[in-house]
Amino acid sequence: MSTARLTQAPTAVRQLPARASLRSINLSGLTNSSSSRVIVATITLGAVAIAILQLLLHIATSSSVYELSHLQTEKRELSTTTQILGQQVDSLASQQNLANAAEKLGMISNANPVFLRLADEKVFGKPKAALTADGRVSRNLVPNSAMTSSSIIAAPTAIQAADGSTSTIAGAPQAAAFIPVNANVANPSTAVHSVVSTSGGIPASPTH
Amino acid sequence: MAYLTPGDPRSRLRKIQILVVAIAVLFGARLIDLQIVEADAINAKSYANRAVSRVLPSIRGDITDGTGAVLAHTVFKYDINAAPDIVAPFNRKVNGQDVQISVQQAATEISTLVGQTQPEVLAKLVGTGKYSQVAKAVDAEVYRQIKNLDIPWLFFDPRPARVYPNGAVAGGILGFLDPDGKPLEGIELAQNACLAGKDGEETYEKGVDGIRIPSSAVTSKAAVPGKSIKLTINADLQYFAQQVLTANVAKLQADWGTAVVIEVKTGKILVAADAPSYDPNQPGKSSVDNRGSRVFRTSFEPGSTMKMVTAATAIDTGKVTPETHFIAPFGLTIPNSNGYRVTDSHVHGNDRLTVAGVLRDSSNTGAMQIGNRVPWQTRYTYMQRFGVGSMPGSGFPGESAGLLNTQSTWANDVVKRYVSTFGQGVSVTPLQSAMMYQAVANKGIRLQPQLIEGCVDASGNMTKVTKDKAPVRVVSEATAKSTLDILEKVVEQGGIGKHAAVPGYRVGGKTGTAQIIDPNTGRYGNLHAISFIGLAPVDDPQYVVAVTAYKSRTVSNSLGATPIFKAIMSQVLRTYRVPPSTTKSANIKTQW
Numbered sequence: 137m138s139t140a141r142l143t144q145a146p147t148a149v150r151q152l153p154a155r156a157s158l159r160s161i162n163l164s165g166l167t168n169s170s171s172s173r174v175i176v177a178t179i180t181l182g183a184v185a186i187a188i189l190q191l192l193l194h195i196a197t198s199s200s201v202y203e204l205s206h207l208q209t210e211k212r213e214l215s216t217t218t219q220i221l222g223q224q225v226d227s228l229a230s231q232q233n234l235a236n237a238a239e240k241l242g243m244i245s246n247a248n249p250v251f252l253r254l255a256d257e258k259v260f261g262k263p264k265a266a267l268t269a270d271g272r273v274s275r276n277l278v279p280n281s282a283m284t285s286s287s288i289i290a291a292p293t294a295i296q297a298a299d300g301s302t303s304t305i306a307g308a309p310q311a312a313a314f315i316p317v318n319a320n321v322a323n324p325s326t327a328v329h330s331v332v333s334t335s336g337g338i339p340a341s342p343t344h
Numbered sequence: 345m346a347y348l349t350p351g352d353p354r355s356r357l358r359k360i361q362i363l364v365v366a367i368a369v370l371f372g373a374r375l376i377d378l379q380i381v382e383a384d385a386i387n388a389k390s391y392a393n394r395a396v397s398r399v400l401p402s403i404r405g406d407i408t409d410g411t412g413a414v415l416a417h418t419v420f421k422y423d424i425n426a427a428p429d430i431v432a433p434f435n436r437k438v439n440g441q442d443v444q445i446s447v448q449q450a451a452t453e454i455s456t457l458v459g460q461t462q463p464e465v466l467a468k469l470v471g472t473g474k475y476s477q478v479a480k481a482v483d484a485e486v487y488r489q490i491k492n493l494d495i496p497w498l499f500f501d502p503r504p505a506r507v508y509p510n511g512a513v514a515g516g517i518l519g520f521l522d523p524d525g526k527p528l529e530g531i532e533l534a535q536n537a538c539l540a541g542k543d544g545e546e547t548y549e550k551g552v553d554g555i556r557i558p559s560s561a562v563t564s565k566a567a568v569p570g571k572s573i574k575l576t577i578n579a580d581l582q583y584f585a586q587q588v589l590t591a592n593v594a595k596l597q598a599d600w601g602t603a604v605v606i607e608v609k610t611g612k613i614l615v616a617a618d619a620p621s622y623d624p625n626q627p628g629k630s631s632v633d634n635r636g637s638r639v640f641r642t643s644f645e646p647g648s649t650m651k652m653v654t655a656a657t658a659i660d661t662g663k664v665t666p667e668t669h670f671i672a673p674f675g676l677t678i679p680n681s682n683g684y685r686v687t688d689s690h691v692h693g694n695d696r697l698t699v700a701g702v703l704r705d706s707s708n709t710g711a712m713q714i715g716n717r718v719p720w721q722t723r724y725t726y727m728q729r730f731g732v733g734s735m736p737g738s739g740f741p742g743e744s745a746g747l748l749n750t751q752s753t754w755a756n757d758v759v760k761r762y763v764s765t766f767g768q769g770v771s772v773t774p775l776q777s778a779m780m781y782q783a784v785a786n787k788g789i790r791l792q793p794q795l796i797e798g799c800v801d802a803s804g805n806m807t808k809v810t811k812d813k814a815p816v817r818v819v820s821e822a823t824a825k826s827t828l829d830i831l832e833k834v835v836e837q838g839g840i841g842k843h844a845a846v847p848g849y850r851v852g853g854k855t856g857t858a859q860i861i862d863p864n865t866g867r868y869g870n871l872h873a874i875s876f877i878g879l880a881p882v883d884d885p886q887y888v889v890a891v892t893a894y895k896s897r898t899v900s901n902s903l904g905a906t907p908i909f910k911a912i913m914s915q916v917l918r919t920y921r922v923p924p925s926t927t928k929s930a931n932i933k934t935q936w
Contacts, residue, residue, distance in 0.1 A: 216420075216484050216488055217488075219419050219420065219484045220485045220488065223419065223483070223484070223485070223507070223509075226414075226507075226509035227509070229509075230509055230510050230511065230513075231510055231513055231579065231580060231583035232510070232583075235583075235587075248847070249846075249847070249848075249914050249917075249918055250847070250848070251848050251923075251924045253923065253924060253926075260849075260924040261847030261848045262847065276587075277586070277587050277594075278511060278512045278513055278583055278586045278590065278621055279511050279621070279622075279623045280509075280510060280512060280513075280623060280625075281511060281623050281625045281626050282507050282509050282510075282511055282623075282625045284483070284485075
């Protein structure tokens with residue numbers, strides 16, 4: 137632009153419009169004041185604080201969610217364990233298992249019940265040893281496909297009696313928690329049960 | 345070159361502000377539209393894309409016996425499923441080290457647990473599909489073992505399943521469900537309204553990868569578990585009765601047998617045993633005929649056990665006493681019957697018997713004469729009072745009312761009228777027979793037999809589920825007492841009856857050897873329904889035991905039923921610790 141001015145002859149000078157006269161503008165309302173800086177800073181810091189807080193809350197919530205999920209899984213596992221154990225208990229408590237275990241232990245249901253009336257010590261019936269096959273059914277005849285566990289009859293177990301002598305029992309069902317009783321227990325009160333009498337009936341052992 | 349005139353900056357600023365505000369208003373309006381006006385629709389659309397709903401199965405209620413022992417309950421079984429498209433070898437940590445497990449090895453491990461062969465399991469793992477069922481409804485223990493194999497392409501779906509922990513004990517009463525959980529038989533069917541719960545519904549959100557977002561589960565409808573049914577049955581006694589009955593039915597080579605135990609003063613059914621019995625855990629292994637309970641459903645001509653009704657009727661109407669004299673010949677022709685002749689089971693002369701003697705010897709000719717003392721219309725009414733021909737109302741589904749012909753049939757058929765005195769021409773179920781004896785044991789009042797105590801909610805509150813029937817005064821208390829005295833003579837002196845005696849107790853009862861009509865010929869065949877129904881102790885009757893063996897082949901009279909009666913009655917008296925009798929039987933004559 138400046139080169140052109142040097143090579144070309146000056147032409148008639150164009151009359152330029154009169155320049156607008158400059159005047160001062162009061163920008164006091166537009167310039168940053170210290171108060172506005174505070175506001176901006178507050179907003180910025182507030183936003184950052186909210187974001188951090190949200191992040192922390194999210195982390196905390198996520199952690200709780202994972203813990204909840206873990207606990208729910210654990211609960212399911214425990215429910216499954218409960219069910220498995222419950223089925224084992226049901227099997228062990230079923231009449232079929234108890235009958236089988238009793239038979240293995242040599243127990244026989246006596247077909248010839250004899251009763252003793254305590255009032256006058258009178259015996260009703262003729263006592264007979266339960267050695268005949270009359271009163272027993274030799275095997276389980278009532279099927280049970282739900283019986284998945286059965287009592288394990290252990291080898292003969294020695295029991296020490298109060299006088300120090302020992303005797304053996306045919307076996308003890310381990311799975312049924314058959315606990316041999318030691319007659320020399322330190323605290324006899326726990327082993328003593330009173331015989332209760334029901335109204336008008338034959339006195340019954342509390343283990344009935 | 346034109347210069348921009350600065351104009352009025354405030355005006356420009358205002359315009360910009362207006363523009364910004366306008367845009368903000370526009371955005372705000374859209375925001376309101378999205379957030380408020382269309383919010384529900386958008387949320388629903390969005391939720392539908394990521395939400396998954398599933399049914400929360402309700403747990404069916406338990407069935408318990410009278411002591412609270414559980415006879416039926418619901419557990420979870422598991423379907424083992426695979427996604428064949430992702431079946432591949434995988435790594436498993438063994439002693440802290442990664443070991444690669446081949447598909448074949450995994451299949452071998454699975455097969456040993458689910459009881460299949462390895463090729464069978466492998467065949468289910470091949471393909472490009474996303475679903476293949478490897479095993480259906482395995483037990484929790486097997487599920488746990490398979491889960492511990494850590495096979496990444498296996499999935500497990502729990503499903504409620506019914507379990508009967510005591511197997512066939514009371515199986516005929518309990519009934520069973522089909523594989524989809526629909527009740528098909530027994531109490532399961534009859535009391536479904538109490539036992540069945542209400543399924544719930546759960547909705548959860550899934551992520552982009554299809555995995556469930558853990559915290560997203562929203563239970564929109566909670567599952568309501570079913571209530572429990574408490575029966576009157578004693579499961580231990582039921583087992584004992586089934587054992588004894590099954591063993592004896594096999595010995596007798598009978599088609600089937602039943603045993604019923606009734607608590608006299610309440611009408612509660614403590615035992616309702618059938619042989620053969622069936623295991624409701626595996627209903628498919630039994631024939632359809634054996635899946636119900638004949639105690640409630642099968643009626644047949646009872647034979648001589650009905651003579652007790654004849655005697656009680658005649659005593660109650662004042663026509664005879666226990667010692668009234670009769671001459672019982674071997675055979676007797678029914679008047680106006682075109683020569684229809686009735687004989688006793690064994691040849692004998694003209695026996696001089698009392699009413700008690702007629703029952704002791706179970707004389708048909710004697711029973712006809714006793715019955716003939718009472719107008720047949722009156723006898724008909726008494727039979728109705730004893731429950732013949734009416735529904736017992738025990739609550740068991742499909743129970744039979746037996747058969748009592750109409751009065752007009754009796755009016756026109758003299759033979760039917762006469763033979764009904766010794767238990768022909770009428771039919772009753774084993775339960776009805778037992779309840780006839782319950783009536784005389786209960787001072788002449790017949791109660792409604794109770795099989796179901798009630799429906800029990802989670803709080804233990806019980807509600808009745810059977811319609812109450814009013815007790816029926818069948819005979820007077822004095823007549824009931826006289827009838828008991830007669831029944832005791834059957835056990836004290838009867839040739840067969842004495843085999844039913846239980847040492848220490850006064851026992852009364854009656855034998856029954858009923859002929860069975862052969863459907864092919866329409867005439868009585870050679871096989872019999874042998875029965876013994878008795879009660880004890882006679883001085884204060886507590887229990888009635890009724891035993892039947894149908895079509896016994898090795899023993900043709902009640903001698904085959906008395907050992908079953910004796911074994912069960914002894915066990916009942918021991919179980920409930922009934923004190924032995926302290927009084928002696930009535931001194932009544934049985935012959936003259």
